Amino acid sequence: MPRFSIIVPVFKVQGFLRECLDSVLGQSYADFEVIAVDDRSPDGCGAILDEYAKLDARVRVLHLPENVGLGRARNAGMPHATGDFLFFLDSDDTLTPGALRAIADRLEETADPDVLVFDYARTYWWGGTRRNALAQVLAEAGDGVFTAAENPEILELLMVVWNKVYRRDFVTEHGFAFPPGYYEDTPWTFPTLLSARRIATLDRICLNYRQRRQGNILSTTSRKHFDIHDQYGRVFAYVDAHPELAHWRPYLHRKMGEHCLDILAKPDRLPARDKGEFFRRTAELFRAHRTEEPVPAELRILEGSYVRYRARQRAAAVKKALDLRAEQARTMAAGRVGNGLSWVHAHRSLDPNLAVYSAFSHRGVLGDPAAVHRAARDLAPHIRGVWVVREDQVEHLPPGIEYVTPDSVRYRQITARAMYFVNNVNWPGTLVKRPGSVHIHTHQGTPLKYMAADLLGKPGARYGFDVPQMLRRADRWDYSLVANRHSELVWDRAYPCRFTSARTGSPRNDVLVNAKPDDGAAFRFRHGIPEDHTVVLYAPTRRDHVRGGHVDRFDLARFAEDLGEGHTLVVRLHPSLADGPARGMGLAELHRRGIVVDATDEPRVEEVMLASDALVTDYSALMFDYANLDRPIVVHADDWGAYTASRGAYFDITADAPGHVSRSYRELAWLFASGCWRDEESARLRAGFRARFCEFDDGRAAQRVVRTLMLGEPDVPESVPAPAAGDRDVLTTGTR
Known part of the structure; x- marks a missing residue:
């Protein structure tokens, strides 16, 4: 028998059905059957299903003689299921690549639980993707199995059937079935979760939940929403028939009240003329199933009349409007006070011993600015350093760091008088550069892809970028730090502004140039990596031509396995992808299982690099940056053509590579299996790359910035050759 029986009810989805079926049949895990139930669909769905059944023996089609609705269509498919687990997939949704393999692995790991709950992402008609807002519930559930009583947070997830798989014997034993109606998932989901003796979770996005432009069926304005009362009646009837579940009655009573009031509060769910009746029906149900537990304050309204409910809603709306008006008034008043203070401080003299730092849009003490700040503490302790840090990052600051939060009164006071500004991102447009202040822009590394003004010819890549505004902010730069002549030429072109290029090297790379053999030991210890393992760091960039920016270029689990014993694969996603759905597509689960190490959240990327081989x-x-370590680099360029067409590149990295280049996963795996990743040719290519792009990185960059740009002392990089006749000054080149 197959591992999965995937039951797909089908009705009026001919535009989405092929995508749904292809997402299933294209899975790398093939031990499944598809039972497609044609719910008398009036469009071309039936013919599409028959076409797929002829092409793939795993697909069976049931054509129902009449339309029975979503729940009963699922019921019709269940008697034909032979798999170990039932998977109810809606016909306009899709499985993510590798989903069935991940689910099968988790089922094996947890010894076939009754129910496995996995994660999903909402995919919008306009192309956006948003992960389930309660994904943390899955992550915090732990590695083992549990009951709903042991982990009641599992009941807070969306009450739907399609984010779970169910052991078929468990379903058969309890006789679970879907009732007819609008909210048919409710009387299935509560009984199955409350009855399950063994529940497991999978913290991975396995399904894309399609959000149609007109919304789903539950978003329509209709009297059909009255069905919620009947469905909760079925839930209470199930609990009444199973005395061992009686302790769940208070929870279900509260949940029912919240659910019904939520429907009533939405302006587009019920016709206005029916809202009073809906409230009364809800109140009757609430009274009928009341327990001895105290009624929560927010639900006591159901003990009164609809008139009282409407009065409270109107009062809440008025209060919200007044609160908003008051908040606007407070904001305006604070702005006037702040502007007044800023004006006062802006007319005081600059403080020559005050420097302001920021990195990655105020994310903390990181990158080049952090390296400069450390050097300034040693070389110029009289210069007070203050960091601009977002409120949510304050708790992560190292001890002894003085900071201000953006747009606070203290921020305005500090930035109005500071002499030095060090940042790797442009300061906001509201910050006015005062004459005499010194703005040092460190950038975020050597550019390969097009930046700033060069993006004007790449409209797709500059989506969300306001290039003219970016350049107006760059007009405040006094110095632009560069690690090589390539960067100097690029920044001159990409930022046609008045600044001086400072050939200082990249301050954050000092720790790489001066690396000692055991510098990465702390990272390895923290992540349980054996000392004798070869650590391979995989660091992909984002794709501007792909919605969301993330594409899995190859199977991480397969690569980790192909690397073999004695190797550890460490993955670090691009920072812009850290908070999106990218990690939920498999990386987080692979990290939990110890197959790879997810280093995306590591604050100091330099430490990750030091720990790798x-x-x-x-x-x-x-x-x-990594080239400074003089360790092997492999460039995986399987979509170089698409990348350069969409984003643009300043040179062909496949022709001037820092090591071997792979153009397919097969080539990448062969490079490591054969040992060529660290052969003489790799070393030769790396030496040429280092000579070109690590030109000014000599381990003294942060000191050089402090000495030359803040203290005014001369300091010529030892590694920089004397300039040719007519060339600009070695340390600082001419102002544009």
């Missing part, structure tokens, strides 16, 4: 990347600027 080799780098695999596509087009990430990280390779230019």
Whole structure:
């Protein structure tokens, strides 16, 4: 028998059905059957299903003689299921690549639980993707199995059937079935979860939940929403028939009240003339199933009349409007006070011993600015350093860091008087550069892809970028730090502004140039990596031509396995992808299982690099920094043509690579299996790359910035050759 029986009810989805079926039949895990139930669909769905059944023996089609609705269509498919687990997939949704393999692995790991709950992402008609907002519930559930009583948070997830798989014997034993109606998932989901003796979770996005432009069926305005009362009646009837579940009655009573009031509060769910009746029906049900537990304050309204409910809603709306008006008034008043203070401080003299730092849009003490700040503490302790840090990052600051939060009164006071500004991102447009202040822009590495003004010819890549505004902010720069002549030429072109290029090297790379053998030991210990393992760091960049920016270029689990014993694969996603759905597509689950190490959240990327023995990347600027370690680099360029067409590149990294180049997964795996990733040719290519792009990185960059740009002392990089006749000054080149 197959591992999965995937039951797909089908009705009026001919535009989405092929995508749904292809997402299933294209899975790498093939031990499943598809039972497609044609619910008398009036469009071309039936013919599409028959076509797929002829092409793939795993697909069976049931054509129902009449339309019975979603729940009963699922019921019709269940008697034909022979798999170990039932998977109810809606016919306009899709499975993510590798989903069935991940589910099968988790089922094996947890010894076939009654129910396995996995994660999903909402995919919008306009192309956006948003992960389930309660994904943390799955992550916090742990590695083992549990009951709903042991982990009641599992009941807070969306009450739907399609984010779970169910052991078929468990379903048969309890006789679970879907009732007719609008909210048919409710009387299935509560009984199955409350009855399950063994529940497991999978913290991975396995399904894309399609959000149609007109919304789903539950978003329509209709009296059909009255069905919710009947469905909760079925839930209470199930609990009444199973005395061992009686302790769940208070929870279900509260949940029912919240659910019904939520429907009533939405302006587009019920016709206005029916809202009073809906409230009364809800109140009757609420009274009928009341327990001895105290009624929560927010639900006591159901003990009164609809008139009282409407009065409270109107009062809440008025209060909200008044609160908003008051908040606007407070904001305006604070702005006037702040502007007044800023004006006062802006007319005081600059403080020559005050420097302001920021990195990655105020994310903390990181990158080049952090390296400059450390050097300034040693070389110029009289210069007070203050960091601009987002409120949500304050708790992560190292001890002893003085900071202000953006747009606070203290922020305005500090930035109005500071002499030095050090940042790797442009300061906001509201910050006015005062005459005499010194703005040092460190950038975020050596550029390969097009930046700033060069993006004007790449409209797809500059989506969300306001290039003219970016350049107006760059007009405040006094110095632009560069690690090589390539960067100097690029920044001159990409930022046609008045600044001086400072050939200082990249301050954050000092720790790489001065690396000692045991510098990465702390990272390895923290992540349980054996000392004798070869650590391969995989650091892909984002794709501007793909919605969301993330594409899995190859199977991480397969690569980790192909690397073999004695190797550890460490993955670090691009920072812009850290908070999106990318990690939920499999990386987080692979990290939990110890197959790979997810280093995306590591605050200091330099430490991750120090802990590795080799780098695999596509087009990430990280390779230019990593080259300072003189360790092997492999460029995986399987979509170089598409990448350059969409984003643009300043040179062909496949022709001027820091090591071997792979153009397919097969080539990448062969490079490591054969040992060529660290052969003489790799070393030769890396030496040429280092000579070109690590030109000014000599381990003294942070000191050089402090001495020359803040203290005014001379300091010529020892590694920089004397300039040719007519060339600009070695340390600082002419102002544009």
